[in-house]
Amino acid sequence: MNVRLYVWQRLTAALMVPLVLAHVAVIFYASRKGMTAADILARTRGSIAWASFYGAFVIAVAIHAAIGVRNVLTEWSPLKDRSAGIFASAFGALLLLLGARAVVAVVLP
């Protein structure tokens, strides 16, 4: 890992602290209420707020997880920097794609 990857990983980590706390609060709230899919979607559909919140979360986690996976690969697998970087980038792209699709799925009116 070098300074560039480090900065991106630490910054996305710091950004995600409040996002994770809010997300866990949402989980607690939804579990108490025993919400159905209809209940959830009624709240998220057409909401710019939820779109921004989870949109930011998806972007941050895609970057953060990809760099993390890259580190683990360079240390625990035979892959070296270049191959690990390619694999990790592909993984990050996958998270971005699936995550964006998920956000769209719950937010689109």
Place this chain on the structure above:
Amino acid sequence: MTVRHLSQRRNVLWIAALVHRLSGLALAIFLPVHFLTLGLAIHGEAPLESFLRWSDQPLVKLAESGLVFLLLVHMLGGLRLLVIENLPWRDGQKELATIAAGLSAVIALILLTRLF
């Protein structure tokens, strides 16, 4: 035979680092599944609703609490690292690591009780 890597005494901070790494990997594997599940809503409420009903099983609820534990322990462990890296040095890292794990477990257990 090559020199055996005699295992050093594995202390709290080594375990904390391992938990941090493994929880990160587990969450990374979980995320695509999570996104695909939420993406069911693209086809309307019904597919998502049937998934939520499926997830009402006790084992799934247990797994969900486990995931919340992993998320919290990864975040709190990461916060401990951010503190080490960005604030003046403080001793007591073993205590902080233990508190992080304990707090995550407590919150995950509270969630578990609410799910049942």
Place this chain on the structure above:
Amino acid sequence: MRLHVRPRRRRPKNPGKEATKESMSDTRSELTVSLWRGAQQGRYETYKVPWRENQTVLDVVTFVQRHLDPTLSYRFACRVGMCGSCAMTVNGRPRWTCRTHVSSVAKDGRLDIGPLENLPIIKDLAADMQPFFDKWQQAKGAFVPSQTRNDEIERIRPDSAARIAADAAIECINCGICYAACDTVRWNSDYLGPAALNRAWTLVNDVRDGANAVRLQAVAASGGCHACHSHQSCQELCPQRLNPTASIAGLKRRTMWAYLKGEL
């Protein structure tokens, strides 16, 4: 001439007290010592060494070489905890063998001794320190003067923040224990390691040094300070009580700001 050692029987100071580790060892007259023999390929060989009150692991290794097997290779110099040459892996942990009492590490009279880990093995208990010092150079761990003898002597206040930071890390004697203990060194062959980075930190804080631009580049590259995961094995095991984890954290801060300001 064969050295004859009589095991000494010690009268317990408080006869009523329950058995201590020392009184238990009265019943033992010898240690079972496993030493690595060979290079990267080799085997552990077992020796029986007389138990003595107050012996260090270095005493044990020396006994084997002098009285049991003169072909054993090992390294030491000062034997009083100043030079760091005698560092070896003892029962799984890298230690200065001259400062490790057998009574504090030998469980049931057993000792497993090998060369320092994470380094190539020259022979038996002697590891090749060359890669350790190569990385020292790669981290730019050498002072580069910025002035000449014709300039005024730099006045450095010992209580300045930079000097306090440098002094806290300056007593490294390059024994290699932190390097041997570090998991990241083991997992990542590019990683410069705790000692090299610790020294780089002292120089980053030395206002007289003229090479900090190059040094920050060196420690900000792949294998530099950002590879450290703060396991703190270095800090736990350093016989000089240094804290490379903290020094590396300082380098992380320094390089991060330099990067954000566009200097890297």
